[in-house]
Amino acid sequence: MATKLIGERIKRKEDPRLITGTASYVDDIKLPNVHHVAFLRSIYGHAKINKIDVSEARKLPGVVAVLTHDDIKGVLKPMPCVGGVPDMHTPEHYPLSGGKVRFVGEAIAAVVANDRYVARDALDLINVDYEPLPVVVDMEKALEKGAPLLYEEYGENRGFTWKISGGDIDKAFQEADRVVKLRLVNQRVAPIPLETRAVLAQYQDRGVEGELTVWTSTQIPHGIRTSIAGMLNLPEHRVRVIAPEVGGGFGCKVDFYGEEVLIPYLAMKLKVPVKWVEGRRENIQATDHGRDQINYIEAAVKNDGTVVGLRVKVLADMGAYYQLLSPVIPTLTGLMMCGPYKISNVSMEVLGVFTNKMATDAYRGAGRPEATYLLERTMDAIAAELNLDPVEVRMKNFIQPNEFPYKTATGLVYDSGNYQAALQKALDHVGYTKLREEQKKLREQGQYVGIGISSYVEICAFGPSAATATGGWESATVRIEPTGKVTVLTGSSPHGQGQETTFAQIVADGLGLTMEDITVQHGDTAVVQYGIGTFGSRATAVGGTAVYLALQKVKEKATKFAAHMLKVDSKGLVFRDGKIFPENNPEKSVTLTEVALAAYLAKDLPPDTEPGLVATAFYEPKNFTFPFGTHIAVVDIDPETGQIKFRRYVAVDDCGNIINMLTVHGQVHGGIAQGLGQALYEEVVYDENGQLLTGSFMDYCIPKAHHLPKFELDYTVTPTNVNPLGVKGVGEAGTIGSTPAVVNAVIDALAHLGVRNIDMPLKPEKIWKTIKEHAPKKGPIIVA
Amino acid sequence: MKQVIQVTINGKPRQDEVEPRLLLVHYLRDVVGLTGTHIGCETSICGACTVLLNGAAVKSCTILAVQANKGEIVTIEGLATNGKLHPVQEGFWERHGLQCGFCTPGMIMAGVQILQRNPNPTEEQIREGLEGNLCRCTGYQHIVEAIQYAAQKMRT
Numbered sequence: 001m002a003t004k005l006i007g008e009r010i011k012r013k014e015d016p017r018l019i020t021g022t023a024s025y026v027d028d029i030k031l032p033n034v035h036h037v038a039f040l041r042s043i044y045g046h047a048k049i050n051k052i053d054v055s056e057a058r059k060l061p062g063v064v065a066v067l068t069h070d071d072i073k074g075v076l077k078p079m080p081c082v083g084g085v086p087d088m089h090t091p092e093h094y095p096l097s098g099g100k101v102r103f104v105g106e107a108i109a110a111v112v113a114n115d116r117y118v119a120r121d122a123l124d125l126i127n128v129d130y131e132p133l134p135v136v137v138d139m140e141k142a143l144e145k146g147a148p149l150l151y152e153e154y155g156e157n158r159g160f161t162w163k164i165s166g167g168d169i170d171k172a173f174q175e176a177d178r179v180v181k182l183r184l185v186n187q188r189v190a191p192i193p194l195e196t197r198a199v200l201a202q203y204q205d206r207g208v209e210g211e212l213t214v215w216t217s218t219q220i221p222h223g224i225r226t227s228i229a230g231m232l233n234l235p236e237h238r239v240r241v242i243a244p245e246v247g248g249g250f251g252c253k254v255d256f257y258g259e260e261v262l263i264p265y266l267a268m269k270l271k272v273p274v275k276w277v278e279g280r281r282e283n284i285q286a287t288d289h290g291r292d293q294i295n296y297i298e299a300a301v302k303n304d305g306t307v308v309g310l311r312v313k314v315l316a317d318m319g320a321y322y323q324l325l326s327p328v329i330p331t332l333t334g335l336m337m338c339g340p341y342k343i344s345n346v347s348m349e350v351l352g353v354f355t356n357k358m359a360t361d362a363y364r365g366a367g368r369p370e371a372t373y374l375l376e377r378t379m380d381a382i383a384a385e386l387n388l389d390p391v392e393v394r395m396k397n398f399i400q401p402n403e404f405p406y407k408t409a410t411g412l413v414y415d416s417g418n419y420q421a422a423l424q425k426a427l428d429h430v431g432y433t434k435l436r437e438e439q440k441k442l443r444e445q446g447q448y449v450g451i452g453i454s455s456y457v458e459i460c461a462f463g464p465s466a467a468t469a470t471g472g473w474e475s476a477t478v479r480i481e482p483t484g485k486v487t488v489l490t491g492s493s494p495h496g497q498g499q500e501t502t503f504a505q506i507v508a509d510g511l512g513l514t515m516e517d518i519t520v521q522h523g524d525t526a527v528v529q530y531g532i533g534t535f536g537s538r539a540t541a542v543g544g545t546a547v548y549l550a551l552q553k554v555k556e557k558a559t560k561f562a563a564h565m566l567k568v569d570s571k572g573l574v575f576r577d578g579k580i581f582p583e584n585n586p587e588k589s590v591t592l593t594e595v596a597l598a599a600y601l602a603k604d605l606p607p608d609t610e611p612g613l614v615a616t617a618f619y620e621p622k623n624f625t626f627p628f629g630t631h632i633a634v635v636d637i638d639p640e641t642g643q644i645k646f647r648r649y650v651a652v653d654d655c656g657n658i659i660n661m662l663t664v665h666g667q668v669h670g671g672i673a674q675g676l677g678q679a680l681y682e683e684v685v686y687d688e689n690g691q692l693l694t695g696s697f698m699d700y701c702i703p704k705a706h707h708l709p710k711f712e713l714d715y716t717v718t719p720t721n722v723n724p725l726g727v728k729g730v731g732e733a734g735t736i737g738s739t740p741a742v743v744n745a746v747i748d749a750l751a752h753l754g755v756r757n758i759d760m761p762l763k764p765e766k767i768w769k770t771i772k773e774h775a776p777k778k779g780p781i782i783v784a
Numbered sequence: 785m786k787q788v789i790q791v792t793i794n795g796k797p798r799q800d801e802v803e804p805r806l807l808l809v810h811y812l813r814d815v816v817g818l819t820g821t822h823i824g825c826e827t828s829i830c831g832a833c834t835v836l837l838n839g840a841a842v843k844s845c846t847i848l849a850v851q852a853n854k855g856e857i858v859t860i861e862g863l864a865t866n867g868k869l870h871p872v873q874e875g876f877w878e879r880h881g882l883q884c885g886f887c888t889p890g891m892i893m894a895g896v897q898i899l900q901r902n903p904n905p906t907e908e909q910i911r912e913g914l915e916g917n918l919c920r921c922t923g924y925q926h927i928v929e930a931i932q933y934a935a936q937k938m939r940t
């Protein structure tokens with residue numbers, strides 16, 4: 001493959017519309033006579049609804065409908081969960097709940113009005129007679145006997161138990177020199193795409209067969225179409241779903257929400273276009289949350305730092321019910337519990353727990369950040385316990401570069417890796433040895449400096465269909481138009497990742513064209529062949545491979561035409577600078593435009609060849625990919641205030657081959673910002689009554705520009721052989737690598753005080769208190 | 785009771801009747817049809833709705849349309865002149881200062897204001913200057929570089 005554009009820093013093709021304000025997100029699409037929906041949502045964490053009186057709301061001028069559960073009962077089906085595990089309790093939930101509410105923000109009534117302000121006004125006119133019930137928000141309490149039950153019928157708040165194991169865990173613990181134990185809280189966070197969710201639907205009654213069009217801010221438009229068709233009993237080919245410009249997803253838009261059924265239903269019922277745009281408060285209340293695990297870890301170790309066994313019990317907070325994939329998310333923590341280490345004996349038990357909170361589901365990393373967090377915190381705890389350098393413990397336990405493909409104790413087969421190289425490169429960047437010496441000196445002077453290391457491996461490129469809930473392949477079409485310009489249709493559904501650019505690079509290189517010659521289209525089920533979507537760092541590794549395969553097919557056909565036109569053998573023809581010619585005879589050439597025109601005019605077809613120049617490929621990956629890397633954070637802590645300041649942040653990632661250096665940097669930056677946000681700032685907090693205390697940007701703090709350090713990035717390149725591009729995926733790496741690096745750094749800074757753990761988010765107040773509790777009586781810090 | 789307002793938007797004068805409670809951002813998006821200005825929170829924190837009102841960057845979700853009466857408004861759509869991108873827009877493109885693009889119009893308007901106030905800001909000053917704008921995608925580093933690119937370009 002020519003490598004003219006692949007691997008370069010290429011400015012994005014999608015940017016011109018985005019920087020000029022001419023792109024269209026869902027709320028930017030204006031349809032005549034559109035009506036707006038506002039939702040009334042539960043103000044209680046747990047309550048019986050005795051009565052909802054909507055009569056006053058219905059009378060407000062401009063209001064055309066007010067719906068409650070009674071109006072959809074028997075009409076709409078319960079929302080699906082496709083990410084189930086065996087033997088689980090599966091509660092039913094509907095776009096509008098009735099009878100009982102189980103978390104603050106649960107939708108109980110929908111108002112439709114001809115104006116968005118009027119729709120909101122009408123909410124104030126709805127009277128709800130709630131009967132508050134006892135609430136449980138804490139997972140450990142929820143599992144206690146006598147805890148308030150979300151579902152009386154189950155007799156427990158445990159939703160499921162899921163287990164994974166490998167090797168002989170009991171033997172490992174018998175043979176261990178010691179056992180290192182930790183209890184870690186991986187707190188609940190909110191994905192917060194800057195564009196909230198939004199749905200617009202229009203039903204066109206064509207007399208005989210109607211047509212439903214739904215614009216929704218999603219990462220999976222085709223899946224949404226199939227789901228809507230199923231839920232509303234519509235023929236799927238009469239449903240069109242469009243993910244227009246999507247303002248970020250981070251996993252929370254890999255879901256199928258009640259609003260995505262209810263808005264189309266209303267458009268059909270009322271025969272007007274209907275729109276709903278989620279407010280930010282609604283977004284924090286009622287869009288998927290992420291993480292929310294408690295990990296009880298026991299590591300069986302030898303005195304030299306070798307980890308011989310790892311036993312983990314996980315409590316995973318499901319919230320009040322499951323969304324599309326909720327139960328399967330913590331199972332990824334289990335699958336990845338070996339990380340980059342050769343741990344031959346493992347066992348994990350995951351308990352899914354119901355609490356009076358919003359559901360958790362995919363959030364950037366989805367189960368793998370939790371695995372990396374628990375492992376990397378454990379590695380540091382082992383180092384502290386054995387008085388070893390954290391680097392030494394990691395190096396001792398890493399899988400060796402010559403051991404790939406490597407089968408883990410959890411049954412995965414890691415494709416390729418060189419974990420030592422990434423760690424070493426990161427160490428060299430920060431000047432590790434010198435830094436440790438400096439740290440020692442500064443400590444003596446009463447300054448708190450911490451170095452935090454996090455080595456990770458993640459599972460990406462979801463994935464072989466056998467191992468994914470809804471099929472794990474991806475599709476692409478490469479269509480050379482009669483003028484030689486190229487349209488690519490991808491089943492991926494990018495929403496910021498830049499695949500309009502990276503896929504164009506792949507195709508431009510393959511056909512010897514420029515970036516301007518290629519357009520990549522996505523997100524519209526009427527335009528693009530069925531596809532899976534964008535999540536799990538799969539777009540380039542799986543979607544890009546589909547593009548690559550379609551490209552090979554179309555090239556093969558173009559080659560036939562060119563050979564026919566040039567009267568040469570088709571072997572040895574190359575595509576370069578818009579022309580096709582024999583490698584050894586560049587003078588004898590046809591342009592791709594001439595070839596394309598000939599293919600469509602079809603006056604003189606090569607033998608056994610159809611007209612046209614289009615090819616489609618569906619790529620089924622034979623394995624996942626396993627990107628890896630090491631992040632190192634260096635922090636200063638002000639003992640007087642608990643404030644954390646970054647000295648350095650170094651990330652060395654390995655995502656296999658790189659298509660576009662610029663967008664890879666961008667993905668890593670954004671990922672680190674989110675992971676660092678979890679480490680230091682972010683937490684969804686409910687009080688004991690189930691009230692959401694962090695329902696706005698005033699209380700839910702995502703990092704701002706001045707909260708973040710300058711990231712220093714570097715890469716190692718270990719291609720995968722899972723796909724012909726050798727790419728692994730990079731969308732989630734930053735989020736996975738960063739959180740433990742930052743927490744390890746902070747704890748390292750306080751290690752000499754005997755601090756072994758602080759749970760996230762590491763807010764200054766918490767750090768200050770910890771210092772106060774641990775500070776030696778005499779010494780440089782005086783705390784009142 | 786609707787009220788009449790007169791404003792100049794991106795150089796073009798116009799007059800509309802609006803409800804007193806209509807937010808400026810909804811006026812721009814739903815009445816005028818300029819949807820480049822986005823809404824990320826409606827509570828004056830995220831900055832997605834940032835526009836220039838009489839030369840100052842303001843959050844249009846926290847101003848009523850009637851308060852903008854007689855004012856001169858510049859939105860993202862009005863930043864490029866004669867088909868030529870504003871240096872800050874150019875910087876965002878050159879330096880990959882955006883991913884999903886939702887924060888971008890507001891970020892660009894904030895960038896314009898930062899450089900109006902200080903044509904030669906340090907990295908730290910740029911980061912501080914972006915205090916009122918949230919981005920969930922980029923980690924801000926490329927946004928900072930985009931504004932630095934524009935600063936350099938505007939100085940020469």
Ligand code: FES
Nearest residue numbers: 824826829831845
């Ligand atoms: S929408 Fe105005 S500041 Fe967020």
Ligand code: FES
Nearest residue numbers: 883887919920921
């Ligand atoms: S680019 Fe997506 S929020 Fe900034």
